[in-house]
Amino acid sequence: xxxVSQNPRHKITKRGQNVTFRCDPISEHNRxxxxxxxxxxxxxxxxxxxxxxxxxxxxxxxxxxSAERPKGSFSTLEIQRTxxxxxxxxxxxSSHSGSYMNTEAFFGxxxxxxxx
Amino acid sequence: xxxxxxxxxxxxxxxxxNSTLRCNFSDSVNNLQWFHQNPWGxxxxxxxxxxxxxxxxxLSATTVATERYSLLYISxxxxxxxxxxxxxxxxxxxxxxxxxxxxxRLKVLA
Numbered sequence: 001x002x003x004v005s006q007n008p009r010h011k012i013t014k015r016g017q018n019v020t021f022r023c024d025p026i027s028e029h030n031r032x033x034x035x036x037x038x039x040x041x042x043x044x045x046x047x048x049x050x051x052x053x054x055x056x057x058x059x060x061x062x063x064x065x066s067a068e069r070p071k072g073s074f075s076t077l078e079i080q081r082t083x084x085x086x087x088x089x090x091x092x093x094s095s096h097s098g099s100y101m102n103t104e105a106f107f108g109x110x111x112x113x114x115x116x
Numbered sequence: 117x118x119x120x121x122x123x124x125x126x127x128x129x130x131x132x133x134n135s136t137l138r139c140n141f142s143d144s145v146n147n148l149q150w151f152h153q154n155p156w157g158x159x160x161x162x163x164x165x166x167x168x169x170x171x172x173x174x175l176s177a178t179t180v181a182t183e184r185y186s187l188l189y190i191s192x193x194x195x196x197x198x199x200x201x202x203x204x205x206x207x208x209x210x211x212x213x214x215x216x217x218x219x220x221r222l223k224v225l226a
Contacts, residue, residue, distance in 0.1 A: 033213065037157070042202055042216035056211060089157050093214075103147055103206065104164040105214055110157050 004108035006092050012114045013082055020078045021111045025094030032075050033105065034067055035091040036060065043091055049075060050097055082115045089113075118143040118207045120217035128223045129193050137188040137220045139203035147206040148179050149214065150188050152199050159202070162188070193224045 005024040013019050025032045030051050035043035046065070047057045051072035061067075064082075069075040079086055089112050095105040119142040129135055139148070150162040163170050163177040165186065170177055174193075179186040186203055200221050204214040 031212065035216075042219050043159075043204075045213045045215065048213055050212075056213060091157075091159070097212065102164065103212070104149065104161065105204075106161060107151075107159040112157070 004092055004094050004106055006090075006108035006111050008111060009109060010112050010114075012116060015084060015115055016081055018078065018080045019082060019113065020076055021090055021092075021113075023075045023077070023092030023094075023108060025074070025092070026106060029094035029096055029106075030072065031095045031097045031103070031105075032069055033093040033095075034075070034077050035093065037089045037091060037110075038087075046077075079113075082113075084115045087113055087115045118145070118205060118215055120203065120205055120215055122201075122203060122217040122220050124220060125218065126221045126223075128225065131193060131195060131224055131226050133193050133224075134189070134191045135193060135222070137190070137201055137222075139186040139188070139205075139217050141184050141186075141205050141217075143184075144208040145181065145184075145205040146208045147214075148181075148186050149204045150177055150186070151202045151204065152197075153202060153219075154199055162201075190222075193222075195224045195226050198222055198224050 033048040034046040037043045049069040064080045089110045091110045093105040093107045147166045151159040165179045167181045174191045176189045200219045203217045
């Protein structure tokens with residue numbers, strides 16, 4: 001297993017366009033997270049899945065954002081009608097779950113979005 | 117929600133110096149991780165340390181969960197240690213997300 005994989009690594013889009021990012025977690029991990037990081041800040045939680053169920057969404061995740069994890073494997077994050085304020089690094093992470101499991105989270109390399 | 121604060125916010129060291137980075141959190145946690153973010157934005161796992169002390173080469177970490185803090189020690193620093201160090205905590209209240217601290221930006225001078 002090569003770790004958490006994110007595609008694309010970079011995306012430049014015009015304001016108003018829709019974009020979709022993909023995350024492939026570590027294969028045996030059932031928990032998957034999305035974070036957003038802007039320049040000079042720490043990563044901010046957006047949402048997480050346990051298997052295919054989306055269990056929590058941040059208030060940062062406006063109606064223009066949607067995330068899916070069909071079949072509990074890879075996940076997609078879509079941003080509709082992008083705005084310049086959406087420019088950021090989007091990070092995906094995965095981990096095990098369970099009270100007696102090591103829930104160490106591992107992050108992908110991120111997708112850097114620039115909205116022009 | 118839980119607050120996670122790191123200190124110092126910025127640190128400049130000469131190569132070979134030692135340093136201590138601190139992470140304070142405002143509520144009970146199930147887990148705590150330390151990360152190093154490289155210049156390309158990748159978060160590199162350093163320690164998974166909900167409690168106790170761990171060492172990995174020149175780095176070591178200690179978490180005192182009852183007093184709600186964790187420390188990251190860097191000894192004999194090298195220029196490759198430069199970057200941003202984050203701690204992240206998984207709150208014990210039943211939500212399983214990791215909340216990140218504000219980060220410590222470290223620059224090691226040759």
